[in-house]
Amino acid sequence: MPGNIIPEVLDVPLPSEARTRLTKPLEYSGLLDTYQNSDLTPVIGREYHGLQVADVLAAKNSDALVRDIAVTISQRGVVFLRDQDVTPQQMQAFMERLTTLAGCPESSGLHVHPLTEEGSELGDQISVISSEKQKKGGGLTHQLSDTTRLASAGWHSDITFEPVPSDYAMLKIHTLPQTGGDTLWASGYEVYDRLSPALATFLEGLTATHEAKFFHEEAARLGNPLRTTIRGSPLNQGPALEAVHPIIRTNPVTGWKSVYVNRGFTRRINGVTKDESDVLLQYLFNLVTQNHDAQVRFKWNKNDLAIWDNRSTWHTATYDYEAARAGDRVCSLGEKPFLDPASSSRRDALRFS
Numbered sequence: 001m002p003g004n005i006i007p008e009v010l011d012v013p014l015p016s017e018a019r020t021r022l023t024k025p026l027e028y029s030g031l032l033d034t035y036q037n038s039d040l041t042p043v044i045g046r047e048y049h050g051l052q053v054a055d056v057l058a059a060k061n062s063d064a065l066v067r068d069i070a071v072t073i074s075q076r077g078v079v080f081l082r083d084q085d086v087t088p089q090q091m092q093a094f095m096e097r098l099t100t101l102a103g104c105p106e107s108s109g110l111h112v113h114p115l116t117e118e119g120s121e122l123g124d125q126i127s128v129i130s131s132e133k134q135k136k137g138g139g140l141t142h143q144l145s146d147t148t149r150l151a152s153a154g155w156h157s158d159i160t161f162e163p164v165p166s167d168y169a170m171l172k173i174h175t176l177p178q179t180g181g182d183t184l185w186a187s188g189y190e191v192y193d194r195l196s197p198a199l200a201t202f203l204e205g206l207t208a209t210h211e212a213k214f215f216h217e218e219a220a221r222l223g224n225p226l227r228t229t230i231r232g233s234p235l236n237q238g239p240a241l242e243a244v245h246p247i248i249r250t251n252p253v254t255g256w257k258s259v260y261v262n263r264g265f266t267r268r269i270n271g272v273t274k275d276e277s278d279v280l281l282q283y284l285f286n287l288v289t290q291n292h293d294a295q296v297r298f299k300w301n302k303n304d305l306a307i308w309d310n311r312s313t314w315h316t317a318t319y320d321y322e323a324a325r326a327g328d329r330v331c332s333l334g335e336k337p338f339l340d341p342a343s344s345s346r347r348d349a350l351r352f353s
C-alpha cells in the first residue's frame with residue numbers, strides 16, 4: 001500500500017520502515033483459537049473463557065499469543081477476561097508486551113496520566129479508578145462539573161489530548177457494587193461504515209483539535225500538581241494537554257478506518273467555521289450514542305478485566321450506583337494517529353477477505 005501518502009496527509013515525519021509497517025495489518029497466528037470464546041455482538045466485543053493474563057505472560061509461546069491477543073482486540077474493539085488472578089505489576093508487564101509486540105517502531109510504552117500523583121504507591125503507570133476519588137473531582141475522563149445530566153456525556157477514547165495517544169488500555173475492576181457500574185464500548189469502525197461515501201471523503205481531509213485543560217482544575221481540586229514532564233513519550237510533555245489529530249484514522253493493526261473524535265476531549269474541527277464544526281461534531285457524537293447496535297455493554301464481576309483498542313473504540317462508565325467501585329487501569333501509547341487513504345473500512349475488508 002502507498003505508505004508514502006501518510007506523512008503528506010498529516011505532516012508527520014515517520015521513519016521509512018514505520019510507514020510500511022503502519023499500513024500492513026499484523027498477522028494472526030491462530031494460537032489464540034485454542035481458547036474458548038464468544039462474540040458479545042456482531043460488531044464489537046469478545047469474551048474469552050479460561051484465559052488468564054498471568055498464564056499468557058508465563059507461556060512458552062507467549063509472544064505469538066500476545067500478538068494474537070493484540071490482533072483480536074484491534075479487530076473486535078474490546079476483549080473481556082473474567083475472574084483474573086493478576087497483580088497491577090503483571091497488568092503493567094502485559095501491557096508493555098502488548099504495545100511492543102503489536103506496536104509500530106515509534107510506539108512509546110506506557111502512559112503516565114496527568115493526574116497521577118507523583119510517588120504514588122503503585123507507580124506512575126497505574127491509574128487507580130475509584131468512585132471515591134471521582135466524587136472529589138478526580139475523574140480521568142470527563143468534566144464532572146459539566147452541567148449536563150445526560151449519561152451519554154461520558155463517551156470518550158482515552159487521552160486523545162496527547163500528541164501520541166493510546167493504542168490499548170486495560171482495566172480490572174476489583175471492588176464493585178451489587179449492581180450498576182457497567183461499562184459500554186462502541187465501535188469506531190462501525191460508525192465509519194455508517195457515513196455516506198461523500199461525508200467520509202469530506203471528513204478524511206480534516207483534522208480536529210483535542211484538549212483536556214480541565215485537568216488543571218481537577219489537579220488543583222485534588223491538591224496534586226499536574227504531571228507536565230514526559231507522560232510516556234517526549235511528545236506528550238508540558239501543560240498544554242492539546243493535540244491535533246485526523247478525524248478519520250487508520251488502525252495500523254487491522255488496516256481499517258475508524259472515526260477518531262470523541263465527546264470527552266474533541267473541541268473543534270479545523271478548517272471549517274465554528275458553527276459547521278459544532279454541527280459536524282454533534283452528528284458524529286450522536287452516531288456513537290444513538291446506535292446501540294454499534295455498542296456493547298459489559299456487566300462486571302469482581303476481578304474481571306477488559307482490554308480495548310483506544311484508536312477505534314469509545315467507552316463510557318455508568319454512574320448509577322452508591323457503593324464503592326474501584327479498579328486499576330494501564331494505558332499504553334501507540335503511534336501518532338495517521339490516515340492511510342488506501343486503507344479500507346471494516347465492512348469492506350471483511351466482505352472481500
Ligand SMILES: O=C(O)CCC(=O)C(=O)O
Pocket residue numbers: 129141158169171181182183315316317318329
Ligand atoms: O470506570 C469505568 O468503567 C471506565 C473508566 C475509564 O474510562 C477508563 O478506565 O479509561
Ligand SMILES: [Fe+2]
Pocket residue numbers: 141156157158315
Ligand atoms: Fe477511559
